[in-house]
Amino acid sequence: MVTDAKSRLEDELSKWEDEIVGRVTKKAPERKSQFVTDSGVTIKRLYTPLDHAVEEYEQREGFPGRYPFTRGIQPTMYRSRFWTMRQYAGFGTAEATNERFRYLLEQGQTGLSVAFDLPTQIGYDSDFALARGEVGKVGVAIDTLADMETLFSGIPLDKVSTSMTINAPAAIILAMYIAVAEKQGVVPGQLRGTIQNDILKEYVARGTYIFPPAPSMRLITDIFAYCSQNLPHWNTISISGYHIREAGATAVQEIAFTMANGIAYVKAALQAGLAIDDFAPRLSFFFNAHNNFFEEVAKFRAARRIWARIMKERFGAQDQRSLMLRFHTQTAGCTLTAQQPQVNIIRVAFQALAAVLGGTQSLHTNSWDEALALPSEEAVTIALRTQQVIAHELGVADTVDPLGGSYFIEKLTDEIEARAWEYLKRIDEMGGAVAAIESGYMQKEIHESAYRYQKEVEEGEKVVVGVNKYQSAEEHRYRLLKVDPEVVNRQIQKLEQIKENRSATEVSNALAELREVAHFGGNLMPPILRAVKAYATLGEICGVLRDVFGEYRAKSLF
Numbered sequence: 001m002v003t004d005a006k007s008r009l010e011d012e013l014s015k016w017e018d019e020i021v022g023r024v025t026k027k028a029p030e031r032k033s034q035f036v037t038d039s040g041v042t043i044k045r046l047y048t049p050l051d052h053a054v055e056e057y058e059q060r061e062g063f064p065g066r067y068p069f070t071r072g073i074q075p076t077m078y079r080s081r082f083w084t085m086r087q088y089a090g091f092g093t094a095e096a097t098n099e100r101f102r103y104l105l106e107q108g109q110t111g112l113s114v115a116f117d118l119p120t121q122i123g124y125d126s127d128f129a130l131a132r133g134e135v136g137k138v139g140v141a142i143d144t145l146a147d148m149e150t151l152f153s154g155i156p157l158d159k160v161s162t163s164m165t166i167n168a169p170a171a172i173i174l175a176m177y178i179a180v181a182e183k184q185g186v187v188p189g190q191l192r193g194t195i196q197n198d199i200l201k202e203y204v205a206r207g208t209y210i211f212p213p214a215p216s217m218r219l220i221t222d223i224f225a226y227c228s229q230n231l232p233h234w235n236t237i238s239i240s241g242y243h244i245r246e247a248g249a250t251a252v253q254e255i256a257f258t259m260a261n262g263i264a265y266v267k268a269a270l271q272a273g274l275a276i277d278d279f280a281p282r283l284s285f286f287f288n289a290h291n292n293f294f295e296e297v298a299k300f301r302a303a304r305r306i307w308a309r310i311m312k313e314r315f316g317a318q319d320q321r322s323l324m325l326r327f328h329t330q331t332a333g334c335t336l337t338a339q340q341p342q343v344n345i346i347r348v349a350f351q352a353l354a355a356v357l358g359g360t361q362s363l364h365t366n367s368w369d370e371a372l373a374l375p376s377e378e379a380v381t382i383a384l385r386t387q388q389v390i391a392h393e394l395g396v397a398d399t400v401d402p403l404g405g406s407y408f409i410e411k412l413t414d415e416i417e418a419r420a421w422e423y424l425k426r427i428d429e430m431g432g433a434v435a436a437i438e439s440g441y442m443q444k445e446i447h448e449s450a451y452r453y454q455k456e457v458e459e460g461e462k463v464v465v466g467v468n469k470y471q472s473a474e475e476h477r478y479r480l481l482k483v484d485p486e487v488v489n490r491q492i493q494k495l496e497q498i499k500e501n502r503s504a505t506e507v508s509n510a511l512a513e514l515r516e517v518a519h520f521g522g523n524l525m526p527p528i529l530r531a532v533k534a535y536a537t538l539g540e541i542c543g544v545l546r547d548v549f550g551e552y553r554a555k556s557l558f
Helices: 001-028 054-060 094-106 129-134 145-151 170-183 199-206 213-230 241-244 252-270 274-284 293-314 340-359 375-391 407-430 433-438 441-458 488-499 504-520 523-531 539-551
Strands: 085-091 111-116 161-165 192-195 237-240 283-289 326-331 362-364
Touching: 085 161, 085 274, 085 326, 094 145, 094 340, 129 488, 145 170, 145 241, 145 362, 161 252, 170 192, 170 213, 170 407, 170 523, 170 539, 192 237, 192 504, 199 213, 199 241, 199 252, 199 433, 199 441, 199 523, 213 274, 213 433, 213 523, 213 539, 237 241, 237 252, 241 283, 252 283, 252 293, 252 407, 252 433, 252 441, 274 283, 274 375, 283 293, 283 340, 293 326, 293 340, 293 407, 340 362, 340 375, 340 433, 407 433, 407 441, 433 441, 504 523, 504 539, 523 539
Parallel strands: 085 111, 085 362, 111 161, 161 192, 237 283, 283 326, 326 362
Antiparallel strands: none
């Protein structure tokens, strides 16, 4: 019976193409000879049940909250609780960023996300000679525990979930957060949030690394071990495809390289003696929501299925939570245009919708003015309202995985998954993600994709509204956020006061203990926490680790 139905459908499809489509396209040819996604997947004119193997439903799509989690990690998804609305924010001093945090919470944001300035991200204090031009520019400056106390002043850390985008000095920033919580009377076991802590993608795509790969991986696995004992609700890493995508990767490369990095972290933790189900449930991911709407939805679904299979079949995880891919999404900053910037509101809305239809657990929507400056208060409010409209007004959160079963979405999910597995196989053959990064393989693949994309834009094959088509000669003036240039002087004065008032002996002893553990072995979190509590600076702590571990120097690949 099934075979008869399939044959009948194949015959009818063939007739439809010959008799109806053929007649129409003779008079009005299609816009292109071939339609492809940004990852190069060919898009057929029409998808039917012939593209979808119903008999494999439970192995491929299954039910939400059940392996392989293609349709979502929770059985009821947003019918129970919306995603966390977590706007990434940070600029200037801790005082200025605290004010923005409070404003966003008052506007209905449900989680915090901290942006740190570049000196903080690469482990230098604000008074470091080369830091001066960057203090407070792309994020908040954090030199000591005192800055973190100000940053979260008046914000009860047992009530909010906080994400912190920090990688090389992640252990130090996490220690500061724990110390601030304790001063508020909040024990570590009550803390909820995420620390990005993904150094491999820094080597691939972003560049804010400090130490070579081996000690960097040690710091990461030390955080896994410490949190498994002390911070059971804390996500110990956010394995990031976002920055890989922003560097120019396709959707397929984004999830393939992210999964490869995830495998490397799991292997490192296992080699450090941790048990898979002790740390895997707290691994989380961070993805980009780009413009190609259906491909983005399918990408999220494929990523969940791939990770579930990796954890179950490769690592033998038993705890269902170890198999679930939980992820934060940010709309694609690289798609924002300085030309006609208010069109960015529309781009962001559709990207955010793709993330929600793809089943994200947490979402940041970019502000329309980010191609020009840091987000203004007005622009960030519109960005947050975009999420709130999607949540409350569109009805898209009222059923689980509403695009599931679409012949097109299911076929695209399968295609993306298959192509990602091809990459993962290639990276395995190279010896894993670290070897692939050290050889420059991932970087070259990303650069080639970025080149192709830019060429298509410049040749007009890919339309970017307002940039290579529908340009406008009108000039507008916008009220942009500008960081006060006096920030650096105020930050340095504050740092000098801290150094004058702290106990030099306590700092010296704490740093000596850290040096010993870094050199001879042991978990680095406890001595880092003691140094932080003594008000040792971020630069001083990183300085000790630089002395012991050395610094990473990227190879020239081109």
